Amino acid sequence: MKKLLLSLAVLAAPAVHAHHVWLEQDGKTVRLQFGEFGLNQRETTPGLLDKFGAPSATLIGTSGERALTLDKTAKGFVLSGAPAAGESIVAEDGNYPTWESTKDGKVSTHVWAPAARLVTSFAAQQPKLTFDIVPTGKAGQFKVFYKGQPQPKIAVNATVPSGWSKEATTDAQGEVHFDLPWKSVYVLEAKYTDKTGGERAGTPYASASYVTSLTVNQTMGLAPLPAAPVLAPGAEH
Numbered sequence: 001m002k003k004l005l006l007s008l009a010v011l012a013a014p015a016v017h018a019h020h021v022w023l024e025q026d027g028k029t030v031r032l033q034f035g036e037f038g039l040n041q042r043e044t045t046p047g048l049l050d051k052f053g054a055p056s057a058t059l060i061g062t063s064g065e066r067a068l069t070l071d072k073t074a075k076g077f078v079l080s081g082a083p084a085a086g087e088s089i090v091a092e093d094g095n096y097p098t099w100e101s102t103k104d105g106k107v108s109t110h111v112w113a114p115a116a117r118l119v120t121s122f123a124a125q126q127p128k129l130t131f132d133i134v135p136t137g138k139a140g141q142f143k144v145f146y147k148g149q150p151q152p153k154i155a156v157n158a159t160v161p162s163g164w165s166k167e168a169t170t171d172a173q174g175e176v177h178f179d180l181p182w183k184s185v186y187v188l189e190a191k192y193t194d195k196t197g198g199e200r201a202g203t204p205y206a207s208a209s210y211v212t213s214l215t216v217n218q219t220m221g222l223a224p225l226p227a228a229p230v231l232a233p234g235a236e237h
Contacts, residue, residue: 022187022213024117025082026185032057032070032116033076035116037187037213038159041231044074048234052077053095060128061087063149071231087197088119090128098205108206115212122216131192131210141168142214146192150174156190184224188214 021034034049035041043049046185050071059081068089070077083089092115101108115129120133126153127145133156136143151174158178159165170176180186191211198205 010143017033019048020189020211020213021091021093021114022189023091023116023215024185025081025215027116028082030079030082030089030118031075032079034076034114035233036231037161038163038165039227039231040161040228041235042075042233044076045072049076051097052093055091055093055096057089057091058128059083059089060125061085075114078190083118083120085120086123088117088125090117090132091115092129094200098200098203110201111200111205111208113208113210115210117213118215119219129212131190131212133188133212135192135214135216137177138177140180142176142188144174144176144190146194146210151192154190154192156188158186158188159183160186160224161227163228164225180218181222182224183218183221185215185217188216188219 019035021032022037024031026034032055034043055070055077057070057079059066059068069080070178077087085101092113092114096112096114098109098111101110113130115131117132119125119130119135121139122135122139125134127134127148132145133142144156151168152172154170155167156170156176157165157167160182161184166178168176168178191209193207193209195207198208
């Protein structure tokens, strides 16, 4: 069986236990999607897309950064801009609903922080998101950061629309390398849980689960495999 994408919300809610967010571009339109990229599943509204509060997005260009607006549609959030060559976009939702767990009679609150990045090339990028995957400037090589620091021993999953995926682990410098055989869009995904606790919007929490993705387009290689059959929104697998 083909390896599925890493779980984004194992602890968030059973109905979305393997969901994640990613940015995808179709012509000049960029959308923030919620679902499972490798299963060709995109959540809609009304439905699981409504769990999002107010995601934000930033275009990072050669002349600086610019906030983008997001328009919620039936099939994802449409961004107000698209990256030119050499630019990138990051997006995140800091208001996704919290969830609770109970252990030995004690109730703890937890947060889930999904984020995504879209790049136009393999040119080196600096981290921007709290938990981020960026290209290093070498084809197929990427680096994972948490709060600006390289993160070793992080599992990263690379997936294409057909559902094919491959997992690798970052080295001591936080770097990971993938052979990207197909001329295709790839989505890389990783997760990190910080158990030190904190506070969000005045509410204390015991742990924060970060999941981030990176969308990159490989312009050379073998002809891509057909995309996986569409999986209906809300469907479990």
